Amino acid sequence: MGAFLDKPKMEKHNAHGEGNGLRYGLGSMQGWRVEMEDAHTAVTGLPYGLGLWSFFAVYDGHAGSQVARYCCEHLLEHITSNPDFRGGCSGGGDLINAEPSVESVKCGIRTGFLQIDEHMRAMSERKHGADRSGSTAVGVMISPHHLYFINCGDSRALLSRKGRVHFFTQDHKPSNPLEKERIQNAGGSVMIQRVNGSLAVSRALGDFDYKCVHGKGPTEQLVSPEPEVYEIERSEAEDEFVVLACDGIWDVMANEELCDFVRSRLEVTEDLERVCNEIVDTCLYKGSRDNMSVVLVCFPGAPKINPEAVKREVELDKYLQNREGGACKKANK
DSSP: OOOEEEEEEEEEEEEEEEETTEEEEEEEEEEEESSOOEEEEEEESOSTTOTTOEEEEEEEEESOSHHHHHHHHHHHHHHHHSHHHHHTTTTOOOOTTSOOOHHHHHHHHHHHHHHHHHHHHHHHHHTTSOOOOEEEEEEEEEOSSEEEEEEESSOEEEEEETTEEEEEOOOOOTTSHHHHHHHHHTTOOEETTEETTTBSOSBOEEOGGGSOOTTOOGGGSSSBOOOEEEEEEOOTTTEEEEEEEOHHHHTTOOHHHHHHHHHHHHTTOOOHHHHHHHHHHHHHHTTOOSOEEEEEEEOTTSOOOOHHHHHHHHHHHHHHHHHHHHHHHHHHO
């Protein structure tokens, strides 16, 4: 969905920071789209006594940026403040300032997504249904011992461990058998790999036009706001980095390709904003027509500066500059 510009807007939005032994960088670009609909969250040190926890997310909006922007500001609070996150689905005791269990965290993340979706629906209805936008969400919540990967839609998260892709989230596409079954059970159809021939994702926040089938719960609608949550134990010695990116990145770069690209760039620079910008530029040149956003989170075990790689980079830059200079001289003759 969405119209395109005559030429891409290549200005970057960047951010970076560090905390809890992590370093992160962000790069985003509007690209060919007429509007920038992506948003992101990056927080080191969570509320309710979880100072050693961190949260990062990318939101890829469609049909407007309202839902993506609201989620980037409020989703984390909906997750961490609900009783399920602090006390577990079984309604356990008040665990503020205590370490939540794995099941509590997973349950609380799911509850937070459903709550914010219902909250945004109520706000939209008070405005007489003015907001038709929606957004995917992909994120990672990092505790001292666990990584919680969160996905709702077709943005994607990837974990590099021991020099290779160790884990990546699964995209929620309407053509996926389980997604298609839910859509059809709600009275919808999948045409040209889209919900009712229109929406390219089968799970998202917002998109309330696809969530009004009477007699069906929120997770049984044509489009579901329910995230998939995956828990992975951290490995201090082997974990390298996490990449979170919208489909504008993954449309033109495969998991292994992007993982190798990041590893090679980390061997020549510690500037994570620069690495993110190079990812975005590469995807633009590879033909991506979408908004592009990427968050790179590095663990202590991330690749370090390699003098040999730096030397090769300098030599390559000199070679390219000489070739460009030679080409300019020929053109001026």
